Amino acid sequence: MKPIVIGIAGGSASGKTSIAKKLKEHFSVTKHVVIIRMDDYYKDQSEMPMEERLEANYDHPFAFDMDLLISDVKKLKNGEAIDKPVYDFMNHTRSDYREHIECSDVIVLEGLMTLDNQELRNLLDIKVFVDAPADIRFIRRLVRDVNKRGRNLDHVIDQYMNTVRVMHEQFVEPSKRYADIIIPEGAHNTVAIDLLTTKISSIISASMV
Numbered sequence: 577m578k579p580i581v582i583g584i585a586g587g588s589a590s591g592k593t594s595i596a597k598k599l600k601e602h603f604s605v606t607k608h609v610v611i612i613r614m615d616d617y618y619k620d621q622s623e624m625p626m627e628e629r630l631e632a633n634y635d636h637p638f639a640f641d642m643d644l645l646i647s648d649v650k651k652l653k654n655g656e657a658i659d660k661p662v663y664d665f666m667n668h669t670r671s672d673y674r675e676h677i678e679c680s681d682v683i684v685l686e687g688l689m690t691l692d693n694q695e696l697r698n699l700l701d702i703k704v705f706v707d708a709p710a711d712i713r714f715i716r717r718l719v720r721d722v723n724k725r726g727r728n729l730d731h732v733i734d735q736y737m738n739t740v741r742v743m744h745e746q747f748v749e750p751s752k753r754y755a756d757i758i759i760p761e762g763a764h765n766t767v768a769i770d771l772l773t774t775k776i777s778s779i780i781s782a783s784m785v
Contacts (some may be wrong), residue, residue, distance in 0.1 A: 579653055580779055581683045581699055585690035585751055586706030587744050588635070589716035591762020592686040595706060598763050599684055602773050607681035607780070610652075614687020616663045617645040620670040629668035630731070635743035637689050642696065649699050655679045665725040682776065691751035701779060704772065705755035706762050710741070 582599065584592045593613075600609045619641050621629050633639060641661075648658045657678045664671040690696065691703055714736055721727040752758060757775075759768040 577681060577780070579655075579680060579683050580701045580776060581649065581653060581685060582702045582704065582776065583690040583697070583700035584684065584686040584704045584706060585688065585692075585748065585755070586762075587708065587710075587713050587748050588688065588740055589713045589720060590706040590708040591759075591764075592706050594763035595704070595759065595769065596684045596686045598769055599682070599773065599776070603682050603776070608678075609682040609684065610677055610680040612649070612652075612660065612677070612683060612685045614640065614645065614685065614690055615665075616661050616675075617641045617687075618663050618670065620661075622669045624669075626668070632668070633739045633743065635688065635739050635747075637692055637747060640687075640689060642689075642693055646693075646696055646699070649683070649685065649696065652677070652679055652683050653699060681780070688748055689751070691754045692747050697754055702772070702775065703754055703756045705752045705758045707752070707758055707760045708762055710744075 584596055586592045596611045600611055603609045617640050618634065619639060621632065624632075644661070648660060651658050657676065659674040660677050662671045662673045662675055663669075685700070690700075691705065697703065717736065717740070718729070718732050721732045722729060757768065757772055759765050759772070763769065
C-alpha cells in the first residue's frame with residue numbers, strides 16, 4: 577500500500593496540531609501513522625546572533641527549508657525512511673537532534689504553509705485547511721508561546737502585530753482555496769473530523785484493492 581499523505585494548513589494556533597493528533601488516534605488502531613510538523617523545517621539559524629533570530633520573520637514561506645521538506649515527503653511516499661530535523665523554539669534555530677522516521681501508512685503533514693507551495697501540494701492526497709477566528713488564534717498563540725516556548729508577553733504581541741497577522745493575510749489565508757476540506761473550529765468540529773476520517777478510510781480501502 578502506498579502511503580497516504582494528508583496536508584493540514586491554517587493560521588497560527590488554529591488547531592492544526594490537535595486535528596493531526598485526532599487523526600493519529602483514530603487510525604493508529606489499524607495503521608501506522610506519523611505526524612510531520614512543518615515547524616521542524618524552519619531554516620537553521622545557528623550562525624546568526626540571538627538578536628537577529630528574535631527579529632526574523634518566521635511566518636514567511638522563505639523561513640522554511642522547503643527543498644528539504646519536499647525531498648523528505650517524496651522519500652516517505654517512496655517507502656524510504658528519513659532523518660527529520662527538529663526545531664528548538666527556545667533558541668530559535670534547528671537543534672542538533674534529528675528524528676528518525678520510518679515510512680508509514682498515513683503521513684500527516686501540518687503547518688502554516690502546507691498548501692502555499694505548489695510542488696508540496698502536488699504530493700498531498702488530501703488537503704485540509706483549519707479555519708479559526710483571528711482573536712481565538714491570537715489568544716491560543718499567546719498562551720502557547722508564553723507557557724511552552726519561553727516568550728514574554730511583549731514579544732508575542734509585537735511579533736503578531738508586525739509579522740504574523742500580515743503574513744497570514746498574504747500567504748496563509750489565500751491558500752485556503754486549494755483545500756479539499758475546510759474545518760471551522762478545529763478539533764472541536766467532530767462532524768468535519770468524522771467526514772475526514774471517512775474519506776481517508778475510503779482511500780485506504782481503494783488502495784488495497
